[in-house]
Amino acid sequence: MSSFAAGMQPRPVDGAPVVRWECRCRQPPVLLATYGANGLIHIKARDRYWHVRGSVQTFCPRCGGEHRLDLSQESTAPDER
Structure with a gap:
């Protein structure tokens, strides 16, 4: 099992991982945003x-669907409501 929460997938760019924040309501998933370390x-x-x-x-x-991403806290897992 992956260490990333649902709706999050890593993608390396120039050696630094970029995480895709996605809604998985469709295939392919809908991209909401990306973020880095x-x-x-x-x-x-x-x-x-x-x-x-x-x-x-x-x-x-x-x-x-409503989605919330809070990177100001220790946890980087998105909150899906």
Whole structure:
């Protein structure tokens, strides 16, 4: 079993792992954001880009499910409601 929580998959880029934050309501999964070990969260929506730290709350554009990612705490597992 993987050490990553549901909706999280590592992907190496330039030697640094990047984690995909996904909603698994569809196949292939819907990408919500990506983040790295430095705690920076990268979000792309249409023609906009955001780079934030701390916590992010969003809704899946496909199923409407609410998701929360809080990197300001010790745990990096997303909270799915």
